[in-house]
Amino acid sequence: MLKKFSIALAAALGISLAGGAAQAQTFDISGTNSWDFQGDADNEILTLDIADALGLGSGSAVNLFGVGWDVTIETLGGSWLNEADIQITDTNDNVLFDFNPGNLAESGTGTFVGNQFQFTPVFLADGLVNVEFYQTFNSFENGIDTIYLDTSTLTFYDQLPITQTQTFDISGTNSWDSLGDPDNEVLTLDIADALGLGSGSAVNLFGVGWDVTIMTDGSLSDGDGSWFSEAEIRITDTSGNVLFDFDAGTGEFPGTDTFVGGEFQLTPVGSEFQFTPAFLADGLVNVEFYESFDDATDVIDATYLATSTLTFQIEPVDVPEPAFLLGFVLLGGELYRRKRTN
Numbered sequence: 187m188l189k190k191f192s193i194a195l196a197a198a199l200g201i202s203l204a205g206g207a208a209q210a211q212t213f214d215i216s217g218t219n220s221w222d223f224q225g226d227a228d229n230e231i232l233t234l235d236i237a238d239a240l241g242l243g244s245g246s247a248v249n250l251f252g253v254g255w256d257v258t259i260e261t262l263g264g265s266w267l268n269e270a271d272i273q274i275t276d277t278n279d280n281v282l283f284d285f286n287p288g289n290l291a292e293s294g295t296g297t298f299v300g301n302q303f304q305f306t307p308v309f310l311a312d313g314l315v316n317v318e319f320y321q322t323f324n325s326f327e328n329g330i331d332t333i334y335l336d337t338s339t340l341t342f343y344d345q346l347p348i349t350q351t352q353t354f355d356i357s358g359t360n361s362w363d364s365l366g367d368p369d370n371e372v373l374t375l376d377i378a379d380a381l382g383l384g385s386g387s388a389v390n391l392f393g394v395g396w397d398v399t400i401m402t403d404g405s406l407s408d409g410d411g412s413w414f415s416e417a418e419i420r421i422t423d424t425s426g427n428v429l430f431d432f433d434a435g436t437g438e439f440p441g442t443d444t445f446v447g448g449e450f451q452l453t454p455v456g457s458e459f460q461f462t463p464a465f466l467a468d469g470l471v472n473v474e475f476y477e478s479f480d481d482a483t484d485v486i487d488a489t490y491l492a493t494s495t496l497t498f499q500i501e502p503v504d505v506p507e508p509a510f511l512l513g514f515v516l517l518g519g520e521l522y523r524r525k526r527t528n
Contacts, residue, residue, distance in 0.1 A: 211239045212341040215257070215317070220270045220332035224320040228328055236342050237313025248313045249344055252303035252448065255287045257338040260295040265331035267296050268415065269323045269438065272340075275316050282308050282315065283447075284436055286322065286415065291479070295335070303343070303393060303448035315342070322438045352380050353497040356398070361417045361475040361488040369484055370476050374424075377498055378469025388503040390463035391471070394421060394430050395448035398494040404440035406481035411440025416479045417488040419496075422472050429464050429471065433478070434490075442491070450499070463501070471498075 213234050221228040237246035259270055267288030274283040287298045317340065321331050354375050362369040378387035396419070404411035414435030421430040435445045451462055473496065477487050 210254075210341050210343050211236055212339050213239070214338070215334050215340055216336045216338045218319050218334045218338070219330045220319040220321055220334075221330055222321060222324050222327060224271070224273060224318065224322075226320065229318055229320050231319075232317045234315050234317060234340075234342075235313060236310065236315060236344075240313075240344070242313065244313070246313050248310045249307035250282065250310055250315070250342060251307050252301055252343040252450075253283050254299075254301040254341040254343070255285075255339070256297075256299045256341075257287045258295065258297045258335040259288050259338075260333045260335055261293045262329075262331055262333070263325060264293050265321070265325040266291050266293055266323070267298075267332075269321050269325070270332040271320050271322050271436070273318045273320065275318070276308070276310055277312055277314050277316065279316075285447075286433075286436060289433070301449060303395065303450055304446065307344075350381065350501060351395075351497050351499050352377055353495050354380070355493075355495055356473070356490050357492045357494045359475055359490045359494070360486045361477055361490075362486055363477060363483060364480045365418075365420065365474070365476045365478075367476070367480075370474055372475075373473045375471050375473060375496075375498075376469060377466065377471060377500060378502075381469075381500070381502065383469065383502055385469070387469050389466050389469045389500045390503055391429065391451075391466055391498060391500050392461055392463045393448055393450035393499040395446075395497040395499070396432075396434055396495070397444070397446045397497070398434050399442065399444045399491040400435045400488050400494075401442040401491055402435075402440040402488045403481070403486065406440075406485070406487060412477070412481045412487035413438045413440060413479070414443060414445070414488075416477050416481075418476050418478050420474045420476065422474070423464065423466055424468055424470050424472065427464075435488075448497075465503070 218230055235244055237248050238244040259267055267290040268286050270288050271286045275281050283302050285302055325331050359371050376385055378389050379385040400417050402412040406412050414437040415433050417434045419434050422428050430449050432449055481487050
């Protein structure tokens, strides 16, 4: 069954790609705690040696394309699941990924899976990353807000499928109300035509990346404002099948900021995963911009500013010419008749 990447293995995994084999390395983060705001001295930071875990030797260079998570989170004392965040940096403190693995505005225990990818790899000269566990809202200063329970993992990837990319400018698009509201803005993007294949041509869609600058309305919700993490994007095919659904921004606060990320679709095959494309018979996708929490009905909560883009990772699909298909059908019919007469 096609699904977004979900993985919970405690050892290196083989990943089958369109362009060859790649390695992925999984690290167990069970028992890690999330304490205070980002950068606080109490926060727990893991230094992970990806190169050594891949068998390349400590200190070896690695190209890092993405990170996946499969975590079970327990919150303490009323802290919310979506307040537990993870920031991944290189050893020069450059931020590579920053995400909230939990996506529920409630306390309790929950399991969450997801991924972030970049179409351009991050070069790790020493093969190391630092992983900081922190809170976007700190319920207990100098106290533990969240615990990552048994089987919680992070997985790092060093390759992507070899495919083509097509970028669309979404600058000026607005995010209004909850999913499906008639006020919401929906873009229909013709990926096939943009690739020069001709409108209506079939394509395989592997993934989507975003590089967006979001401005939220800080005056909504009695001054609390619309939050970055409430601005969501859903991508479907023209039959309404959901291909991707993600938070374009991260952070439980209003403002203006830029966010970069990506998602791919993968399918489990035994103990491995394959990048499995979604087949678009007409080369089209619909993109709906909506709010996971609607601060005000029939009002714009967020706007995607200049240079905001979506990039699709795809490959053309070779469709036989009608004459070839006709010949194939006739040949099949002839073979069928011979089989019956024998």
